[in-house]
Amino acid sequence: MRAMENNETERLAALIERLGRLIYTQAHAENLLPVHWETLRFLHRANRFSRSPAALAAYLGLTKGTVSQSLNSLISKGLLEKRTHPRDRRSRQLALTSRGNKLLEQDPLVQLCTALHGLDASRRSALVQDLEQVLSGSLIAQGRTPFGQCKACRHFARTHRAGQPHFCELLGEPLSEIDGSQICQEQQPAA
């Protein structure tokens, strides 16, 4: 029943919706559009198995065609590059240029970060935990990909010898510490 609107769950949903719009309106900075910022952030956070147009389309919930266009727009601005994948010549590898990386320092999302910084640290961790669960759950329920952190994946095999790489048991690839902290197309939350 929406009519009551006293429900705490609904107020929470409305808050998240509203924060989403706050981000959306801020994201017109630097002559870019919201979806462009999300693309730059994605390329910054995604591991090497996920920096492709297809993964980005899955991440954003948009069609391949739409993503193809907006990537071209970013390329023409000199913010990223596209190369054919060396082993699968259908696929493209995306990478931020140095200008793209530099622009991320102007990311309007840091305004939200400073607001979040004012929260109590312990409550902030609780927040991260709760929202992560809600997000993954919702995406999976819709048949979408959660794009969680690599090291929280059921295929992630942690090494305990210092200096040795971790390992992805799905793709059979070694994983650095940084790899483990990035997000991955193939990630499935560990049980």
Add this chain to the structure above:
Amino acid sequence: MRAMENNETERLAALIERLGRLIYTQAHAENLLPVHWETLRFLHRANRFSRSPAALAAYLGLTKGTVSQSLNSLISKGLLEKRTHPRDRRSRQLALTSRGNKLLEQDPLVQLCTALHGLDASRRSALVQDLEQVLSGSLIAQGRTPFGQCKACRHFARTHRAGQPHFCELLGEPLSEIDGSQICQEQQPAA
């Protein structure tokens, strides 16, 4: 420094951004667009002092012209009505039609609600409290209007006699219990 990305604050910001996009992609249901759903929800939640195109534009962070267009689109779908304000003939009063109210029962945001329902109740209240503070703070920092609940406003004077209305000391108007739970253009969070 974005380069590290281990920062909990940044992960939290990314989570909120991502939940925002989840809502955005869900909001193409019922042949409407995201901004249309936000408009319907706004009209459902706003008190009688705030159901105008100008308030909606402030709420959404869009220009008056843009809002004017999307309101016309909703009117032509028979979801809301627009009348000139009886006392200020520049202004328009917006109201959902019965079809608009009925459509809100199909609101795709309820999918997020069910996911949020799985959270622990005490943590959910903490979440509401924290996010409310972050949202109001950010909006005010940008010179925008927080649109908080009427009863959490510094101008809200609560009555303690049963059956008697509360009172808005800014507008000099009586306020029902429902009024107090709705959101208001003029709301300023109490100290």
Add this chain to the structure above:
DNA sequence: CCGAAAGGTATCGAGTCGAAACTAAATGCT
């Protein structure tokens, strides 16, 4: 080796959105 599946691109139309120019009504100042 051939058909099916997967990654990407090109084109088109619908619709958002901001900017700017505009109308009309209310407010304020003298």
Add this chain to the structure above:
DNA sequence: AGCATTTAGTTTCGACTCGATACCTTTCGG
């Protein structure tokens, strides 16, 4: 009272997103 200013809203235009569709190329599965 009278005139400038402010406020609410509309209209038009151009840029751009986004989905749908058709298409191309490469890879995979028999």
